[in-house]
Structure formats: C-alpha cells, structure tokens
Amino acid sequence: MLDVDRQIINALQGGFPISERPYAEAAEKLGLSEDALIARLAQLLEDKMLxxxxxMYNSEKMGGAVTLAAIAVPKARFKEVTGIVNSFAEVAHNYQREHKLNMWFVIAAEEPGEIAEVIEKIEAATGLEVFNMPKSEEYFLEMKLAI
Amino acid sequence: MNNIRPQDQVNAFDEIDRAIVAATQSGLPLVAAPYEAVAAEIGISADEVMTRLQAMLKNGIIRRIGVVPNHYALGLKANGMSVWQVPEEQVNELGKRVGALDFVTHCYSRPQHLPDWPYNLFAMVHGKSRDEVFEKVQVIADLLDDADQGHDVLFSSKILKKTGLRISRSQ
Incomplete structure (x- = not known):
C-alpha cells in the first residue's frame, strides 16, 4: 500500500469538511492537491480497500431500528437456514461464527415494530429460537482503526 | 421488542433529509463540489444540503463523514467478536473504557439470555491474525480485571450476507 493511501485512510475516518470545496480543504491538510485526493479515493474504492x-448514517436516529440476533443452527441445516434468514430484506448482515450460536445477523427496519415481526417470521420458518440482542448502550467513540 | 428510546428520535427528520440520505448513503460524489452535485440531483440548493448535513452531524443522524475502510482487504483478516460477562451495575463504566481502546471498532452492551448466553458486553476486535486478536482480547481482560466474570471470542468463519443498511427514497 502506498504511504499516501495509508495517510488518507488514517486521517479521513471522520471530519471530512462540509464546504463548497471539501476535497481541496482535506487535501491541503494532507499536503496533496484536490485532484490527487479525489483520484486516490477513487482508486481505493475501485480496489475495494474502502x-x-x-x-455514515445512524438509522436509529432516523426513527428506524436495528438489532443483533443469533441462532444456534444444527450443522446439517446450516445451508437451509442461511437461505431462509437471508431471504428477509430486513436482514442486512449475516455472519457465520464459531460458537454454539453459530449464525449472527443484523436486522434493520424503518419502523421499530418490524423487528419483532421479522424475528417471529424467522422463528416460524426455521422452527429455531432467535436470540434477540438489541444494544442497551453504545460505547462507540469514532472510527480510529490505524492501518 | 425494539430498542428505540424516545430521546433517540429526531422529529425534525423530513422528506428533504430523507432525499439527502438516499442520495449519499452509498457514497459522496468524487467531484470537486460534491454537495453541489447532491443538491443538483435532489433539486435544492447546495447551501441547503450543507446546512442539513451539518444539522444531521450535530444531532447524531450522521456519525461521521469520511472513509469506511474494508478491514479484510487492508489485511485485517481476523475478525473476533469478543463477548464479556461483567457486573450489570458496572457495564456502562467498563463499556466506555473498552470502547476507548484504539483497536476496538464497535462496543455495545446487550441483554443477557441466561442460562445460554451470559455475556452483556460486546467488543469487536480486528487483527491480522487470530493470535493478534487474542493478544488484544488479553488487553481487554487485563483492563476488566476482576469484573471479567467470563468471556469468549467468536471468530467469523464466513460472511453469509452483507448488503448494508439502506433507506428508501420515500416512505
């Protein structure tokens, strides 16, 4: 990875300006030209580094709702249950994890009541218990991952 | 059950805000005057787009504006969800301290589901390898000290779906 890309990723995880020429403003702080910053961002997106x-929007603050849910899926049924869970448009992310609770997914809905409906439907369709783990609190400060 | 609390609701979120979110949620245009480009797409002025984005940033609808790194592509191939059982009365104080660690990308408290699931604090840890994740988990364990009444690390073995959160243009 180029030093300039590392610098861009580390410096621009937040605080991008809201102004007429924000790339020019951000570029100046990085010692780059406006065109160079735009070109590097385009390349990093194309290369899927970004x-x-x-x-980054917080959908809950827009009146929507999000929860994390988990299911202990019997090994033999994993593919079938993946298909059922993924078929719900409200399921945004789904990860297989190494634990008895081996399927973890995020349900996002524009209306809070939809979360419970989706969970009921998944339970009915799979015959498996869905553990609903909505966050109680978030201790998130900022994106600060250094690469 | 939902987890929306009244103080999280922002009543002022209107159709113009919704249009701005829909136009920018997959990314900001890579042109010299991106907010003007968004404004032209929606049919409002660039000043209005910028004023509304500032307001959304202030009230938390926007968490931040910037790059979203792809951890996996950047070499952070191990993704461990560390989960901790800590005394409920200490969870907020400890959550803030764990969330402040520079390698923790997300940190939440969540309800226990006893007896199957005793963990009430979740901290996402990324690393180049599982060993690196375990080293970082040990830092959390040291920080929690006696408050760590049990923990586990759930590595992701496969992404089954990743579409991201999407808002529709009109409700």
Missing part, C-alpha cells in the same frame, strides 16, 4: 466514502 467499502465506502461519505456520511
């Missing part, structure tokens, strides 16, 4: 560049 998932995204822009505002």
């Amino acid at each position: 998932s995204r560049f822009g505002p």
Whole structure:
C-alpha cells in the first residue's frame, strides 16, 4: 500500500469538511492537491480497500431500528437456514461464527415494530429460537482503526 | 421488542433529509463540489444540503463523514467478536473504557439470555491474525480485571450476507 493511501485512510475516518470545496480543504491538510485526493479515493474504492466514502448514517436516529440476533443452527441445516434468514430484506448482515450460536445477523427496519415481526417470521420458518440482542448502550467513540 | 428510546428520535427528520440520505448513503460524489452535485440531483440548493448535513452531524443522524475502510482487504483478516460477562451495575463504566481502546471498532452492551448466553458486553476486535486478536482480547481482560466474570471470542468463519443498511427514497 502506498504511504499516501495509508495517510488518507488514517486521517479521513471522520471530519471530512462540509464546504463548497471539501476535497481541496482535506487535501491541503494532507499536503496533496484536490485532484490527487479525489483520484486516490477513487482508486481505493475501485480496489475495494474502502467499502465506502461519505456520511455514515445512524438509522436509529432516523426513527428506524436495528438489532443483533443469533441462532444456534444444527450443522446439517446450516445451508437451509442461511437461505431462509437471508431471504428477509430486513436482514442486512449475516455472519457465520464459531460458537454454539453459530449464525449472527443484523436486522434493520424503518419502523421499530418490524423487528419483532421479522424475528417471529424467522422463528416460524426455521422452527429455531432467535436470540434477540438489541444494544442497551453504545460505547462507540469514532472510527480510529490505524492501518 | 425494539430498542428505540424516545430521546433517540429526531422529529425534525423530513422528506428533504430523507432525499439527502438516499442520495449519499452509498457514497459522496468524487467531484470537486460534491454537495453541489447532491443538491443538483435532489433539486435544492447546495447551501441547503450543507446546512442539513451539518444539522444531521450535530444531532447524531450522521456519525461521521469520511472513509469506511474494508478491514479484510487492508489485511485485517481476523475478525473476533469478543463477548464479556461483567457486573450489570458496572457495564456502562467498563463499556466506555473498552470502547476507548484504539483497536476496538464497535462496543455495545446487550441483554443477557441466561442460562445460554451470559455475556452483556460486546467488543469487536480486528487483527491480522487470530493470535493478534487474542493478544488484544488479553488487553481487554487485563483492563476488566476482576469484573471479567467470563468471556469468549467468536471468530467469523464466513460472511453469509452483507448488503448494508439502506433507506428508501420515500416512505
């Protein structure tokens, strides 16, 4: 990875300006030209080093709801249950994890009541218990992962 | 059950805000005047886009504006969800301290489901290898000290779905 890319990723995890020429402003702090910063960001996105560049939204503050849920899926049924869970548009992410509770997914809905409905439907369709683990508190300060 | 508390609701979120979110949630245009480009797409002024983005940043609808690194592509191939059982009356204080560690990317308290699931504090830890994740988990264990009444690390073995959160253009 180029030093300039590392510098961009470490410096721009937040605080991108809201102004007429924000790339020019951010570039100046990094000792780059506006065009160079735009070009590097485009390349990092194309190379998938960045998932995204822009505002990160908190859907709960927009009136939506999010929860983390988990299921202990019997090994023999893993593929079938994955298909059922993933078929719900409200399931945004789904990860296989190494534990008795081996399927962990995020349910996001625009209306809070939809979360319980989706969980009921998944339980009915799979015959398995869904452990609902909505966050009680978030202790998130900022994106600060140094690479 | 939902986890929305009244103080989290922002009543002022309107259709124009929704249009701005829809236009920018997959990314900001990579042009010299990106907010002007967003404004042109929605049919409002660039000043209004910027004013509303500032307001959303202030009230927390926007967490931050910047790059979202792809941990896996950047070499952080091990992703461990560390889960901790800590005394409930200490969970907020400890959560803040764990969340402040520079290698913890997400930190939440969540309800226990006894007896199957005793853990009430979740901290996501990324590393180049599982050993690196375990080293970082040990730092958390040292920080929690006696408050660590049991913990586990759940490594992800496969991404089964990843579409991200999406808001529709109109409700």
